[in-house]
Amino acid sequence: SQQGEEDPQALSIQEGENATMNCSYKTSINNLQWYRQNSGRGLVHLILIRSNEREKHSGRLRVTLDTSKKSSSLLITASRAADTASYFCATDAGGNEKLTFGTGTRLTIIP
Amino acid sequence: EPEVTQTPSHQVTQMGQEVILRCVPISNHLYFYWYRQILGQKVEFLVSFYNNEISEKSEIFDDQFSVERPDGSNFTLKIRSTKLEDSAMYFCASSVLSGRRGYTFGSGTRLTVV
Numbered sequence: 704s705q706q707g708e709e710d711p712q713a714l715s716i717q718e719g720e721n722a723t724m725n726c727s728y729k730t731s732i733n734n735l736q737w738y739r740q741n742s743g744r745g746l747v748h749l750i751l752i753r754s755n756e757r758e759k760h761s762g763r764l765r766v767t768l769d770t771s772k773k774s775s776s777l778l779i780t781a782s783r784a785a786d787t788a789s790y791f792c793a794t795d796a797g798g799n800e801k802l803t804f805g806t807g808t809r810l811t812i813i814p
Numbered sequence: 815e816p817e818v819t820q821t822p823s824h825q826v827t828q829m830g831q832e833v834i835l836r837c838v839p840i841s842n843h844l845y846f847y848w849y850r851q852i853l854g855q856k857v858e859f860l861v862s863f864y865n866n867e868i869s870e871k872s873e874i875f876d877d878q879f880s881v882e883r884p885d886g887s888n889f890t891l892k893i894r895s896t897k898l899e900d901s902a903m904y905f906c907a908s909s910v911l912s913g914r915r916g917y918t919f920g921s922g923t924r925l926t927v928v
Contacts, residue, residue: 736916745818745905745921746857791857800845800870801859802917 708805709792715811722779724808726792727772733795735768736802737777740789749777749790782812816840820906820920827896827927835891835923837906846889847907847917848881850874857905863889896927 709726716722726735734753738746752759752768752775759766765778779786789809793802819838827833839846848860861871863881880892889908893900903924907917 738919745820745919746907746917748916748918751916793857800847800862801872802849802857803859804857806856 709790709808711808712806713809713811715813716782717813718782718784720782722782722786722810722812724777724790724810726775726777726805728775728792728794728803728805729773730796731770733797735766735775736793737764737766737775738791738793738804740791740807742788746791779810782810784812784814786810787812816918818906818908818918818920820904820923822923823921824924825926827925829898829927830895833893833896833925835893835904835906835925837889837891837920838887839889839906839908840910840918841887843908843910843918845869845909845911846881846883847909848891849905849907849919850902851905851922852899852902860891860904893925896925898927901925901927 709724732754734751736751737749739749740746750759750761750764750766752766754770757768763780768775775792789807791807792805795802821836846863849857850860851857859872861875861881862869878894882890903922905922906920909917
């Protein structure tokens with residue numbers, strides 16, 4: 704798989720349910736970030752987790768990082784219609800500034 | 815909440831023409847970036863800019879591309895001679911510290927080359 708691949712590619716759930724998205728990457732990283740993108744809009748930074756962290760919370764968001772498996776998950780609890788968007792993971796590695804983005808998960812919350 | 819502003823939101827240009835995409839980063843941010851997203855594909859890094867010079871660029875950012883911070887507030891991306899494959903959404907981003915800590919993205923400029 705390529706650096707930063709999310710699965711599933713698309714996810715539809717009922718409002719109020721929890722949504723889990725996964726991201727896998729190939730090389731060692733410094734940080735992993737999750738971004739949200741509403742259709743036709745810019746990217747909104749959600750949360751950053753460092754390579755020495757295993758779990759992080761922010762409101763209804765929970766991110767885990769497993770560096771041994773080179774994977775991360777984003778959990779959105781008690782989903783709302785406004786959570787409908789595409790979600791991307793992005794990693795940085797080495798001394799590089801650039802972020803490498805994944806392919807994204809398209810999340811649809813059904814009211 | 816402070817925003818990164820990009821103009822125009824949509825630009826259509828003829829192949830071979832020059833285009834300038836404009837961005838106003840958040841005023842106290844020090845690091846500036848351009849990314850692009852071809853329709854249906856990943857967001858790709860183009861260039862990072864710090865202390866009035868390019869700090870990193872990707873292989874996409876060839877001689878046809880240039881960036882400038884002409885007046886201390888605007889941050890521009892110029893494509894000298896556009897190609898059909900330059901059609902994409904271009905995102906500007908800025909950050910206070912290194913972007914590895916998280917960026918603020920603009921809402922993008924959709925460039926269509928015809």
